[in-house]
Amino acid sequence: MKKFFTTLSNIWKIEDLRVRITNTLLFLLIYRVGTFVVLPGVNPASLNNKQQAEGIAGLLNMFAGGAFSHASIFALGVMPYISASIVVQLLGIAVPYFAKLQKEGESGRNKLNQWTRYLTIGITALQAIGYLKSQITAEQMEIANPYFTILNMCVLTAGTMFIMWLGEKITDKGIGNGISLIIMVGIIAALPGAFLSEFTSRNAGAGGLVTFLVEIVALVGVVMFTILIVQGTRKIAVQYAKRIVGNKQYGGVRQYIPLKVNAAGVMPIIFAQALMFIPATIAQFFPKAASNSVLMALSDYTSWGHNLLFAILIILFTYFYTAITVNPNQMAEDMKKNGGFIPGVKPGKTTADYIDAVISRITLPGSIFLAIIAIIPALASMVHVTSAFARFFGGTSLIILVGVVIDTLQQIESHLLMRHYDGLMKTGRIKGRTAIPSADGTSQPVI
Template structure:
């Protein structure tokens, strides 16, 4: 306990870190206040939002911090921006024009960001129309059509763009990745309701407190398993040649390239989730055209949904790892710096060696990721409350763990740069290495 208070005191002593944390908390406060502001022309007492709390739309409601079910001005959250980012990244693989922009450095990145913003506006406008038509009942509307739909579409689009702006401000002037932190806060806001609902459900005779305690132990085990998947690395030894400059010797020591078991982070689940939202979106626009196949893909506890979801996650894990980690660039960087993998020739042989290791560790990593993603469905089948079951795996748990670890690492970096002890007793967060990473990239949402 004394160590904790000492660490908090050290955090407060660093002015830059203190300002960044307070700025982040201020933005999050604005975001949470906005999530309770209902759209103009909507009667909150007449909202029929049970569908938004259960089923597939419950995931959207969780990511938006409950704004989706409350018909808030932030009801769509940052999901349209994430969808637009996914589309732009896919275009960067298939379209030469976007490939060229990706290679233009900072100027190209600014162009891509601008295109992503414009695409976000279009996606948000379409989703806003579907949201108004499907989630706000006629009894809850105080304004006649078409004025209500048009005004709601404009406000929801502006709300999403404002949330996106707040996320960018957190990234620039706050602590952590802004978009990820906004999603995390929305998920955490639903956690007390989920725990309380499950507690009352078990207390009223469905298993009793023993079953509730077993569920908490199972949740803790899943969190530990998720941390191991996120932090797991395969260390590739790298030897650097000795260099003598004046009277000093440089190099000649062995370091490691930490290749992550899950280098793609939560992006494969988000990619797959965005695709799995398509059937429910189609059902919103064409309610009369729903078939048994469409209905099964809208039920996230069905066998067809989970099998397809797991396969998409495995495929997207390989895809995203391939576009974020370049073994050829890593081999070239090592060669330029006089480094080599013991027993492997520099150049192409090193690139092939690294590529083979990445392929071997990515496959089990993708399997574990798929298992974590479909765990909530098994929890619901086992009798867990659907609101609480979301935290037994899936995107919500991965985002929580990944964002918390990333934010803690940033705070720890500020402490270590100013010669304070880190957050842990060893001075490093468990799972991190003190070795130099060559050419690796980590995907964080």
């Protein structure tokens, strides 16, 4: 405990770190206040905030910190920006123009960021119309259509762009990645209510407090398991040739390439979830098809058929996303240019094939573990854990929470070590985490 208070004291002594943490907390406070500001023309008294959204609406509501169900000006959150970033990133693989921008350094990244912002506006406008049509009923409107739709489409778009601006300010003036922290705060906002709901349910007789304590222990175990997956790496030794320039010697050292066991991050779960919502969508548009036994099984997220297909899709998408984000040929080429080589492996194509083989071997267990983490919430619901609390037992939310917390702590520790203070851990430095490439081709710890 003394070590903990000493570390806090050291953090507060560093003026730059103190200012950054204060700025981060203030920006996040502004975001949380905005999630409770209701859209203009919506009757707040008609909103049923206690109702829990399910399916993809429940997922969006969790990422938006409850703003989705509150009909807030921040209802769409940062998901349109995430979607735009993924689209621009994929364009960088398929379209030569965007691939060229990724290699142009700072100027190319600025152009890609501009493209991402324009695309975010378009995606947000379309999602805003869908949100207003599906989530706001005529009884809740105090302004007649089409003025209500046009007004709030502009408000929702401006709200998402304002959140983007907050995220950029947190990254520049605060600590950690701004967009990641905003998503994390939205997820954590639902934790106290879910915790209280589960405690009340167990205390009322559904298993008792002993069962509740067992659930807490299981949750801690799942978190530790997730940390192992996020932090797991396979190191490849790289030897650099010696070079003598004048009286100085360069190179001649051995370094390591850390290949992540889960290089795809949380993206395979997001892609798989998008496909798994298709059966439920078909059932909504075609009521007669909803009685089909196969469709019913796939629409029920607690069924074995649903979870088996979900796990298979995650494994496939993990291989797919790893293949498009990790380029062994580029790694081998960069290594060759810098005079590096893997001991016992010839430079060039042989090195690329070796790296590709290593990635393929570590991706299989990584994808299986990711699939297990993804279906744990459904398994928790099968043993009568409340749906709100079960979401924290795994899936997208838990991986995001673990990744963002580790990344933020790593940045705080860097500030401490740079000023000759002890780090946050007694046993050593906090290791890095899996980063998801952003639209500009750089690594961005988002989701």
